[in-house]
Amino acid sequence: MNFDPTDDQRRWRDMARDFAQSAIRPRAGQLDREQRFPYDIVAEMAGLGLMGLTLPEEYGGSGGDFVAYSLALEEISRADTSVGITMEAHISLGCAPLAAYGTDEQKDKFLRPCATGERLWAFGLTEEEAGTDAGGTRTTAELRDGHWVINGSKKWITNSGTDVTAGVTVIARTGTRDDSKPELTALIVPQETPGYTRGPAYEKLGWRASDQHPLFFEDCHVPEENLLGERGAGLRQFLRTLDGGRVAVAALSVGLAQACFDEAISRARERRQFGRSIAEFQAIQFKLSDMAMEIELARNLVLKAAWLKDRGRPFSREASMAKVFASEAAKxxxxxxxxxHGGEGFMEGSAVARYWRQVKINEIGEGTSEINRQIIARSLLKQGAEEAKLVAQ
Ligand SMILES: Cc1cc2nc3c(=O)[nH]c(=O)nc-3n(C[C@H](O)[C@H](O)[C@H](O)COP(=O)(O)OP(=O)(O)OC[C@H]3O[C@@H](n4cnc5c(N)ncnc54)[C@H](O)[C@@H]3O)c2cc1C
Structure with missing residues (x-):
């Protein structure tokens, strides 16, 4: 077994680390306070190829593998998870489905400007009545005279309202299946489509320099050819997309956990009480050891899931394991x-206070810990039943 990254993976990780530590980390506190989307940082990341890291080179992406993406995303998130989620939602949620299910024409038209990172793409699944229960989608799309007519709304959609957003892929109900469940279909909606509007950005506990809006569709017409993938396959496509997204959110969590460790060890060395550095107290040393062990474990889970994905092997269970463990380890x-940090850590200006606020969302976004534990359990039970069958034969 080889734990060494390839030259290419190392190059992405080191480049992301250099950029993140010099250009993102020093500004993270201010961006969070001002709740300001960092257009200049995102543009620089696009220039470095980071905003299209796993996307096909043929369409302007960087063609990197998922391990490289996980390593780079960890480094970006170590500097700021607002920028991390902007990169993650653009690549894993916005662009990955276009790359996986789009026709050549769709990729040329919609993916190409986004794979370079010049423009951003969003993914809209969540609604008022459809959170964890994604099948509860109420937004409808009706095929009329060569157009899908979309009506409904979405909430909390990342990257949906920036000045550089080019559009969103939404899941809509396009009918009822034979088993009476809703037929859910993915549709491509360019940003300036009449009938598509966005509400004001949300005030949030964390990821405050990232962009989320409610989306509204009122008789919004998109051409029939804006169907992404197969009609009725929207939920299946999205669940596959989410598997990759979970590995990425886990990498983001590892980056945040690492940032917590970086601050904690440096404070422990500097802070003196009882005439010596608090790092000399065993109670503090054990905290540092536990943090380091959990970060190492979480990183290994992320890299294993990413490695499986790169090899085209099943990785859904590992993705959920990585997501749950890394988000909870980061917390x-x-x-x-x-x-x-003691009382200092409770002060608004301190980085760890910001990390403490930011970390909670990692257990919620792209599948809560509860639903991911269910995915893991379902897969274990299925495997158990298959193994029992083999033993009985
Ligand atoms: C900042 C932010 C950015 C986001 N970005 C996007 C985006 O870009 N695109 C998008 O589509 N969505 C996005 N989301 C939505 C996100 O994916 C959802 O918040 C998440 O899927 C959970 O849904 P919910 O918040 O409605 O929680 P709910 O579904 O209401 O769940 C509430 C609680 O009930 C639990 N629960 C629900 N069902 C079960 C069950 N069957 N068994 C056990 N427990 C259960 C949950 O685990 C949770 O603890 C974003 C959310 C936020 C806050």
């Missing part, structure tokens, strides 16, 4: 980082 790391 514990943020908590202990504040504890090691």
């Amino acid at each position: 514990r790391a943020a908590d202990q980082a504040v504890q090691i």
